[in-house]
Amino acid sequence: MKRIVVTGYGIKAPGIEDRQRFKDVLDQGLCTLEVVSGIGPNETDLVCGIIHNEYKRINGRNYKYYPRIARMAIAAADEAVKMSGIELKEGLRVSVIMGTSVGGLSEIEQYAVYSNNGQYDKFPLIGAGAGNPHSLSSSVAYHIGANGLVFTLSTGCTAGLDSIMMAKVLLESGQADVCIVGGSDAPISTGCIYSFAKLGALSKDLDIHTAGSPFSMDKEGFVLSEGAAVLVLERETDALERDTAIYGSIDxxxxxxxxxxxxxxxxxxxxxxxxxxxxxxxxxxxxxxxxxxxxxxxxxxxxxxxxxxxxxxxxxxxxxxxxxxxxxxxxxxxxxxxxxxxxxxxxxxxxxxxxxxxxxxxxxxxxxxxxxxxxxxxxxxxxxxxxxxxxxxxxxx
CATH class of the missing domain: 3.40.47.10 (Thiolase/Chalcone synthase)
Structure with missing residues (x-):
């Protein structure tokens, strides 16, 4: 079986813009969460993980009207491709597979105000793009110049790992030469917050240093966070042929x-x-x-x-x-x-x-x-x- 290797990656997370910052956060055990005022039920405060960069322009291109998850993913993919040093030349079969759980829910909620009130004239022309989950992967494909197999998976919290699994199959079977894979979600929206609050699943703790405590039966509730993460996957033989750095293998x-x-x-x-x-x-x-x-x-x-x-x-x-x-x-x-x-x-x-x-x-x-x-x-x-x-x-x- 052909070994599948990672030759690049990019991440956009709360308080994290690049891999060096992510390394420091991990190494030092830092918390990048924050208290957000009035976004919980009955305008209560919540601890959340917020990405403050809007990524409206990336490499000179205007993505102002793209869904938030797509903009974050484009930024992460741009970083991953640059790290890999790969040239997406003609004849190279590049596949894009991205996972998401809630898709463009935040934009859909914003635009619902107009549709619910019958304000057709104010409904944005870009509404269809936000309502289509596949805008996530097609946006990344457009940005990097890929026109091979492009898929969007929506399998909940496992969607990102599932995209890696699908990419592994495509690379091993020879249906793609390079796979740009990952996940992107922006779940900090009214519908998402209300849904998980109703389930009693969100942390009510307003101390960022204690909210969302893994493996703690005396605590309850998780912290919602935005984020996008992307990998460049290739067959080992192809990566070696172009003499690029390899950061790990998907066994x-x-x-x-x-x-x-x-x-x-x-x-x-x-x-x-x-x-x-x-x-x-x-x-x-x-x-x-x-x-x-x-x-x-x-x-x-x-x-x-x-x-x-x-x-x-x-x-x-x-x-x-x-x-x-x-x-x-x-x-x-x-x-x-x-x-x-x-x-x-x-x-x-x-x-x-x-x-x-x-x-x-x-x-x-x-x-x-x-x-x-x-x-x-x-x-x-x-x-x-x-x-x-x-x-x-x-x-x-």
């Missing part, structure tokens, strides 16, 4: 679904345990980069999957959600980039904010650990029932 990736109602998930953790088992096999990774985000049910599933696969509790586990919040469909690729950085610079980022209460036998890393990092497992699951795990390795020729 394995596996996905399944809980097969339950849209209002439920498999709280036994059995389907997530299988996804992790099928991903890891007999390997012993350096650590687990967990999706744990501060929801007791969600984090308990992570605990069960870990325990079912690593009974001796010898593999450290960590979550970066306490630092940057949870960006839905972009989160898995954000975790992937965090893992690539830890592989390159030999450290494991800490799980900030965790109390560990209720997870006492789980080897949660609470301080940065400097060590050789050779393999990382990235886990992701969420609303809709998908469970996706990936095994990422340091590249050794």
């Amino acid at each position: 394995n990736i596996y996905s399944n679904n809980d097969g339950q109602s849209i209002f439920a998930s498999d709280l036994t953790g059995e389907t997530m345990s299988k996804a992790l088992k099928m991903t890891v096999g007999d390997y012993l990774p350096t650590y687990i980069n967990s999706q744990a985000l501060g929801l007791q049910a969600n984090d308990t599933v992570e605990y069960i999957a870990y325990t079912n696969n690593f009974e001796d509790h010898s593999i450290p586990i960590t979550s970066i959600k306490g630092q940057i919040g949870h960006a839905f469909g972009a989160s898995g690729v954000m975790q992937t980039i965090a893992s690539l950085i830890s592989i390159e610079y030999d450290f494991i980022p800490p799980t900030v904010k965790t109390t560990g209460y209720g997870f006492g036998d789980l080897p949660i890393l609470q301080e940065t650990k400097y060590c050789d990092v050779n393999q990382v497992v990235v886990t992701s699951h969420g609303y809709g029932g998908n469970n996706t795990c990936m095994l990422l390795s340091k590249y050794l020729q």
Whole structure:
């Protein structure tokens, strides 16, 4: 089987504009979240992860009227392609696959004011673009000049990792030469906030240093965050032929679904345990980069999957959600980039904010650990029932 490798990546996250800043945030255990006034139910305040850059102009092009998720993704893709040094020349089959959970919901809500009031004359001409989730991937394809296979996946929080899985299939089967993959979401909108507040899923804590505490049964609720993350994936042979830097290899990736109602998930953790088992096999990774985000049910599933696969509790586990919040469909690729950085610079980022209460036998890393990092497992699951795990390795020729 052809090895699939990462030759570039880009990230746009709260307080993070490039990979150097992301490295510093991870290494130092920094929190980039903030209190946003009046956006919660009954105009309450919420801790959120906000990206303040609007990305209206990128490389001289005007993207003012593009959906927010598309603008963030274009900026991240631009960074990833530049890092890879790849020339998107004629004949090179470049595929774009992007994942999102809520799509252009924020714009749809804005434009609904006009449609609900029958104000046809004020409804924007660009409304169709915002309402089409595929605008995300087609926007990235336009910006980088790709006209190969272009897909948008909307599988909830696993959408970013699922895009990597699909790209791996296309590259291994020879249907694409380069895949630009990732995820982008901007869930800080009234509908999204109200929906998850109704479920009791959002953190009500207004201290950024404690809100959204992974692996903490004495806390409850996660922090909504915006974000976009993009990878450049190629076959190893092609990357070597053009003599470019390789930052890691995608060894394995596996996905399944809980097969339950849209209002439920498999709280036994059995389907997530299988996804992790099928991903890891007999390997012993350096650590687990967990999706744990501060929801007791969600984090308990992570605990069960870990325990079912690593009974001796010898593999450290960590979550970066306490630092940057949870960006839905972009989160898995954000975790992937965090893992690539830890592989390159030999450290494991800490799980900030965790109390560990209720997870006492789980080897949660609470301080940065400097060590050789050779393999990382990235886990992701969420609303809709998908469970996706990936095994990422340091590249050794």
